Amino acid sequence: MQASDKAIINEIKALTDLIRHHNFCYFQKNAAEISDYAYDQLVERLVQLEKTYPHFKEPNSPTETIGEKPSYRSPLVHHPLPMLSLAKTYSEAEIVQFVARVKKIAPDLSISFVCEPKIDGVALCIRYESGKLVAIVTRGDGTAGDDITQRALQCMQLPTVIEDAPLASFEVRGEAFMSKASFKAFNDKRKKEGKPLWANPRNITAGTLNALDIDLVEGRQLAFYGYSLYTPKPFLATHQEALAWLAKWGFSTLPIYKVCKDVSAIMTYIHYWAEHKNELPVGIDGIVIKVNEFDQQQLLGATAKAPRWAIAYKYQPETAHSTLENITFQVGRSGVVTPVAHFKPVVLAGTYVSRASLYNAEELARRAFHVGDTILIEKGGDIIPKIVGINLAHRKAAQQPILFPQSCPACATPLYRAAGEAIYYCPNKQRCLPQLKGLLLHFVQRRAMAIDAIGPKTIDALWEAKLVQTAADLYKLRYEDVIQLAGFQALSARKLLANIQSSKARPFDRVLFALGIKHVGDTLAKTLALHFACMERLQQAPLSELLAIPTIGATIAQHIVAYFQDPDQQALLADLQSAGLQFSLQQQAIAELPLSAKKIVISGTFHYFTREALMYCIEQAGATLVTSISAKVDYVIAGQKAGPAKLAKAKALAIPILGEQDFMNLIRYESLSCI
Numbered sequence: 001m002q003a004s005d006k007a008i009i010n011e012i013k014a015l016t017d018l019i020r021h022h023n024f025c026y027f028q029k030n031a032a033e034i035s036d037y038a039y040d041q042l043v044e045r046l047v048q049l050e051k052t053y054p055h056f057k058e059p060n061s062p063t064e065t066i067g068e069k070p071s072y073r074s075p076l077v078h079h080p081l082p083m084l085s086l087a088k089t090y091s092e093a094e095i096v097q098f099v100a101r102v103k104k105i106a107p108d109l110s111i112s113f114v115c116e117p118k119i120d121g122v123a124l125c126i127r128y129e130s131g132k133l134v135a136i137v138t139r140g141d142g143t144a145g146d147d148i149t150q151r152a153l154q155c156m157q158l159p160t161v162i163e164d165a166p167l168a169s170f171e172v173r174g175e176a177f178m179s180k181a182s183f184k185a186f187n188d189k190r191k192k193e194g195k196p197l198w199a200n201p202r203n204i205t206a207g208t209l210n211a212l213d214i215d216l217v218e219g220r221q222l223a224f225y226g227y228s229l230y231t232p233k234p235f236l237a238t239h240q241e242a243l244a245w246l247a248k249w250g251f252s253t254l255p256i257y258k259v260c261k262d263v264s265a266i267m268t269y270i271h272y273w274a275e276h277k278n279e280l281p282v283g284i285d286g287i288v289i290k291v292n293e294f295d296q297q298q299l300l301g302a303t304a305k306a307p308r309w310a311i312a313y314k315y316q317p318e319t320a321h322s323t324l325e326n327i328t329f330q331v332g333r334s335g336v337v338t339p340v341a342h343f344k345p346v347v348l349a350g351t352y353v354s355r356a357s358l359y360n361a362e363e364l365a366r367r368a369f370h371v372g373d374t375i376l377i378e379k380g381g382d383i384i385p386k387i388v389g390i391n392l393a394h395r396k397a398a399q400q401p402i403l404f405p406q407s408c409p410a411c412a413t414p415l416y417r418a419a420g421e422a423i424y425y426c427p428n429k430q431r432c433l434p435q436l437k438g439l440l441l442h443f444v445q446r447r448a449m450a451i452d453a454i455g456p457k458t459i460d461a462l463w464e465a466k467l468v469q470t471a472a473d474l475y476k477l478r479y480e481d482v483i484q485l486a487g488f489q490a491l492s493a494r495k496l497l498a499n500i501q502s503s504k505a506r507p508f509d510r511v512l513f514a515l516g517i518k519h520v521g522d523t524l525a526k527t528l529a530l531h532f533a534c535m536e537r538l539q540q541a542p543l544s545e546l547l548a549i550p551t552i553g554a555t556i557a558q559h560i561v562a563y564f565q566d567p568d569q570q571a572l573l574a575d576l577q578s579a580g581l582q583f584s585l586q587q588q589a590i591a592e593l594p595l596s597a598k599k600i601v602i603s604g605t606f607h608y609f610t611r612e613a614l615m616y617c618i619e620q621a622g623a624t625l626v627t628s629i630s631a632k633v634d635y636v637i638a639g640q641k642a643g644p645a646k647l648a649k650a651k652a653l654a655i656p657i658l659g660e661q662d663f664m665n666l667i668r669y670e671s672l673s674c675i
């Protein structure tokens with residue numbers, strides 16, 4: 001093998017792995033790490049390499065697969081007709097080639113195209129039998145997806161009965177999404193509640209439809225636009241007619257689709273919506289061009305990945321040039337130092353932007369920014385802008401790159417970097433101002449102690465006046481202290497003190513979360529509260545007991561143990577306890593556990609739970625596990641290969657038999673966070 005072959009094999013392998021990684025982030029975690037444009041460039045490069053060197057192609061290449069594996073959380077549903085992806089391009093020349101290709105296959109026919117917006121959401125297929133909605137299924141890997149009927153109906157308005165359906169069974173395919181207005185309202189609410197924001201409407205749509213906890217989905221308003229109708233027997237002649245039927249049956253369709261006869265009409269449509277897409281109520285990332293006649297679609301057929309009768313023209317993300325003014329280094333409450341780029345304000349996707357986070361030291365070193373650099377900033381559907389390029393030709397000579405500081409920008413303590421991590425920390429937990437103030441802000445936020453009267457400004461004022469340095473100091477505040485602060489009057493001072501007093505009623509898990517122990521988010525705080533029931537037991541818990549909890553790995557367990565062994569934290573906890581905070585689970589909370597006093601039998605193996613995790617969740621939900629079926633048993637949870645004798649006995653005794661998903665719904669899985 002030649003050296004150049006080796007380099008190509010390596011590039012193909014690296015690209016294949018990288019694309020798989022991004023597929024996982026995008027489709028499974030709903031948290032893309034790179035823009036769609038950057039992702040599409042990676043795929044394009046791999047497609048080209050595979051075309052030139054087909055013998056080096058990796059088996060199961062992501063250029064030939066669709067979406068991601070179904071979750072296996074809910075029953076798998078096969079698609080009688082595969083749900084494919086779309087061929088896509090960012091180049092107008094390729095649209096011209098597409099039209100030419102289509103015309104070549106059917107040269108004697110007059111061909112028309114339907115141009116319609118490409119909505120940036122999640123593809124769903126809705127099945128109807130005898131005019132009734134029977135299932136809503138995700139695309140999954142194109143051949144089978146997840147049945148999400150219950151969840152989807154909870155957050156979307158869909159026609160559940162179609163009175164005048166001329167066919168016994170059919171499928172409506174389309175895109176679920178969140179409108180721009182609902183997304184903004186939802187994120188504004190989360191901001192007020194101190195919760196992390198969703199990056200874009202597509203992520204929240206996918207997150208909602210994948211949610212394990214149906215209660216979490218409540219209040220999230222999604223919409224659905226139908227873009228195709230699949231029938232077992234031909235029933236209509238054109239795609240345009242299908243769209244008209246969908247609208248007649250009560251499906252929302254974007255009424256801006258247009259039938260175009262030639263390339264020039266297609267281009268006019270593409271250009272028009274490039275200018276006007278921000279005016280639409282829903283985010284679109286391109287235009288889909290489809291051959292209108294179904295007969296002609298059949299003639300053109302499909303590849304394994306996409307139909308040959310359609311193509312998506314994708315709009316490039318909005319970008320703008322600006323000048324880098326500075327990079328500052330922000331210290332978070334856990335001591336993590338993050339570089340933030342500040343640049344001359346520019347308008348992108350309708351809003352002014354002037355800052356972009358650079359994530360970590362490695363990224364800063366790799367990009368070697370200089371003050372005054374001309375930078376290219378990109379903002380797609382995402383709310384967070386990114387720096388995607390530097391114009392080196394514009395760089396002024398004799399400037400030095402901006403380096404990551406060696407010591408904390410706030411307290412000058414030398415920074416520390418754990419082996420194998422890309423992040424620098426300031427280890428000065430006791431005196432580093434942004435860390436201490438960050439901890440206080442975390443403590444008062446709505447998800448923690450919900451002391452709403454205190455925001456960043458009040459924290460600053462209390463700090464300046466040397467009244468508050470730790471969370472425990474809040475509970476020592478007196479009226480005379482607060483009234484002397486700038487901006488406080490009798491009423492506001494009393495309100496603040498009342499707010500602090502009422503925070504003493506917050507339950508034990510919220511107190512645990514409020515402490516800001518590294519890695520202990522609100523769900524893990526709940527798990528710890530349920531498992532240990534009181535602070536004292538948790539404080540004394542050996543590493544082995546923490547490790548026995550399925551959600552806790554070695555790093556988290558070590559952090560928790562180290563936290564409770566730290567004398568400063570012990571002093572803080574003692575102060576908070578004497579202030580009267582809830583240091584144990586309330587009896588009432590135990591009685592409210594979703595399966596209190598229930599008896600459960602499990603049988604078989606499970607997709608999502610290990611047997612140990614399932615047993616743990618049952619206990620955490622307040623139920624008791626029993627081994628044999630009797631009239632005293634409340635539920636049987638049956639997995640694959642569940643014992644037939646057990647199931648028959650349960651049926652005879654009319655004991656409800658639950659699948660894995662039913663059980664998760666019952667225990668409000670997400671709120672207990674068991675695995």
Ligand SMILES: NC(=O)c1ccc[n+]([C@@H]2O[C@H](COP(=O)([O-])OP(=O)(O)OC[C@H]3O[C@@H](n4cnc5c(N)ncnc54)[C@H](O)[C@@H]3O)[C@@H](O)[C@H]2O)c1
Nearest residue numbers: 022023026032034035036039085086117118119123227288
């Ligand atoms: N940023 C990342 O890391 C990352 C990772 C993986 C995938 N992605 C994005 O996902 C894309 C690949 O996903 P894909 O296979 O779903 O392709 P796609 O989203 O580009 O195109 C196919 C999909 O378009 C949707 N669609 C919207 N409007 C439509 C309409 N009017 N008619 C027909 N279909 C319509 C359908 O859901 C269909 O399944 C990538 O091109 C990229 O944009 C991004």
Ligand SMILES: [Zn+2]
Nearest residue numbers: 408411426432
């Ligand atoms: Zn510091």
